[in-house]
Amino acid sequence: MVHASTGRREALSGGRRDIRNVCLFEPGPSFPTPFLQYRVPRLGLILLGTILRRAGYRVEVFLSDDYPAFAGAVKHADVVGVSAITATAHEAYRACDMARAAGAVTILGGPHPTFLPAEAAQHADVVVRGEAESVILSVIRAIDGDPDAAEALPSSTPTPIAVVGSHERCDLDRVPTPDFSLVHGGDIEAYPVQTSRGCDKHCTFCSVRKMFGNGIRERSIRRIRDDIAPLRGKPLFICDDNFGANCTRDRGVLEMLVRSDLVPARWSTQVCTDVAGHPELLSLMRETNAHFLCVGFESSSASQLAAYRKEQDLDRMWRSADVLHSWGFKIHGMFILGGDEETADDVERTLGFAEKAALESAQFLALTPLPGTELAARLEEEGRVLTHDWRYYDGQHVVFRPRLMSVDDLASALVEARRRIPACPRDSVRGPNTAVSQSRERTVGPRELGTGALGRGGPL
Ligand code: B12
Numbered sequence: 206m207v208h209a210s211t212g213r214r215e216a217l218s219g220g221r222r223d224i225r226n227v228c229l230f231e232p233g234p235s236f237p238t239p240f241l242q243y244r245v246p247r248l249g250l251i252l253l254g255t256i257l258r259r260a261g262y263r264v265e266v267f268l269s270d271d272y273p274a275f276a277g278a279v280k281h282a283d284v285v286g287v288s289a290i291t292a293t294a295h296e297a298y299r300a301c302d303m304a305r306a307a308g309a310v311t312i313l314g315g316p317h318p319t320f321l322p323a324e325a326a327q328h329a330d331v332v333v334r335g336e337a338e339s340v341i342l343s344v345i346r347a348i349d350g351d352p353d354a355a356e357a358l359p360s361s362t363p364t365p366i367a368v369v370g371s372h373e374r375c376d377l378d379r380v381p382t383p384d385f386s387l388v389h390g391g392d393i394e395a396y397p398v399q400t401s402r403g404c405d406k407h408c409t410f411c412s413v414r415k416m417f418g419n420g421i422r423e424r425s426i427r428r429i430r431d432d433i434a435p436l437r438g439k440p441l442f443i444c445d446d447n448f449g450a451n452c453t454r455d456r457g458v459l460e461m462l463v464r465s466d467l468v469p470a471r472w473s474t475q476v477c478t479d480v481a482g483h484p485e486l487l488s489l490m491r492e493t494n495a496h497f498l499c500v501g502f503e504s505s506s507a508s509q510l511a512a513y514r515k516e517q518d519l520d521r522m523w524r525s526a527d528v529l530h531s532w533g534f535k536i537h538g539m540f541i542l543g544g545d546e547e548t549a550d551d552v553e554r555t556l557g558f559a560e561k562a563a564l565e566s567a568q569f570l571a572l573t574p575l576p577g578t579e580l581a582a583r584l585e586e587e588g589r590v591l592t593h594d595w596r597y598y599d600g601q602h603v604v605f606r607p608r609l610m611s612v613d614d615l616a617s618a619l620v621e622a623r624r625r626i627p628a629c630p631r632d633s634v635r636g637p638n639t640a641v642s643q644s645r646e647r648t649v650g651p652r653e654l655g656t657g658a659l660g661r662g663g664p665l
């Protein structure tokens with residue numbers, strides 16, 4: 206089923222290249238964000254690296270704070286694979302351009318290239334769309350000159366560049382246990398562990414369902430135990446999209462931790478407010494040292510929540526904050542500001558909720574039309590997207606024209622939110638949020654967008 210253009214196919218499979226060294230890189234965003242305080246990698250590159258290492262390739266994974274080491278390693282790399290979400294796409298493209306100039310064959314993957322493969326293809330020899338576990342070996346072998354491997358790839362589009370899409374969602378039990386020793390420099394702050402992929406909700410601003418599938422795919426508890434056993438006692442981040450959505454099964458995961466003597470030092474995860482309605486699950490979360498819970502509150506406005514298709518209301522938000530606090534969990538609230546149903550007063554009420562509910566920390570992100578989302582399609586159609594410069598798609602900049610407030614109002618609300626509420630758990634224990642002083646210059650309005658006046662602060 207491969208339809209890559211003959212020219213590129215020949216280039217990719219013309220003779221043995223003797224691929225040995227594969228270098229994988231997860232870039233950071235172009236502007237500093239509170240998240241950069243944490244060395245928590247996404248799991249994707251580590252899983253792909255594990256598959257390749259097991260197949261005999263020499264692999265190293267570099268995280269964003271390790272750019273100099275990555276740039277050094279590229280000189281000896283045969284293949285360089287770079288991961289991109291939208292906020293990091295600009296840096297991912299720069300990294301690929303640099304690797305190409307150094308003579309490596311380049312591959313781009315992740316949510317951003319998945320939704321914008323033609324754009325990504327301007328910077329890489331191969332673009333992989335969707336989940337890559339089932340195709341990565343064939344891609345590398347095809348690059349290595351194995352024509353059978355090229356034929357085995359599920360599909361690609363007839364562009365000058367091979368664009369591979371796996372289409373099928375992989376069986377999570379066939380995904381290997383991640384080998385974190387691949388990460389250059391080690392020193393991971395919280396180890397990502399994935400017990401499921403996908404989501405059963407339909408939030409309009411989110412692309413998880415398109416990327417990872419409708420509904421929730423689970424890894425068996427036996428395989429999760431294998432994943433966690435080598436991480437015994439270490440802090441974990443359960444990077445499921447919606448932990449607790451399948452309460453009975455998720456209780457099974459936590460019971461396994463207790464039974465197998467694998468309770469981590471502490472762990473965090475993302476949950477919906479519904480989790481507060483499941484005391485047996487909360488009790489097990491407590492027993493297994495769940496620490497910070499990242500709760501998707503989004504907005505205090507009922508009509509806005511309905512417009513986002515977020516199935517909750519302010520009452521439930523209050524109840525869940527009370528219940529989670531009463532169990533002793535710390536709460537990192539996740540909010541989106543600037544939806545079409547929201548006025549500046551609604552935004553103020555949302556900030557008030559975060560303060561009165563005494564959330565330990567909260568992220569207030571500007572609504573952002575991420576590629577692949579229903580929101581992006583609609584705002585594009587309505588001509589309200591102000592820029593496609595992905596550097597600004599980090600939730601800290603306003604990149605669209607809101608309906609019921611001005612760009613400046615929304616930009617100011619982001620700054621005000623930062624001033625009043627700690628932006629991340631670490632700030633909440635370390636005292637005042639130092640990022641606030643820089644926030645104003647990091648908030649984009651229409652004029653700044655035109656002039657490109659913002660400075661760079663990224664890792665590259
Ligand atoms: C853990 C997590 C975080 C953590 C740490 C992440 C980090 N290091 O960036 C924290 C909380 C800090 C975080 C922050 C943010 N995140 Co986040 N995060 C996640 C989450 C929940 C899990 C990531 C993960 O491990 N996934 C599981 C692995 C298996 O998937 P994967 O890494 O994407 O890899 C697979 C494929 O993408 C592909 N692939 C990936 N890379 C490559 C590279 C190559 C070469 C190939 C061939 C294939 C390939 O193959 C992999 C295996 O199948 C995802 C949701 C999700 N389901 O992925 C959101 C997600 C990645 N985050 C998202 C966003 C928007 C953000 C923020 C921008 C939020 C914000 N506005 O501040 C920030 C940006 C952080 C940054 N790096 O700049 C979006 C990205 C969407 C997009 N198009 O940009 C996601 C998808 C969630 C969503 N609701 O849509 N995040």
Ligand code: SF4
Pocket residue numbers: 404405406407408411412413414446447477501
């Ligand atoms: S925002 Fe969270 S709950 Fe909503 S669809 Fe995305 S992953 Fe699911």
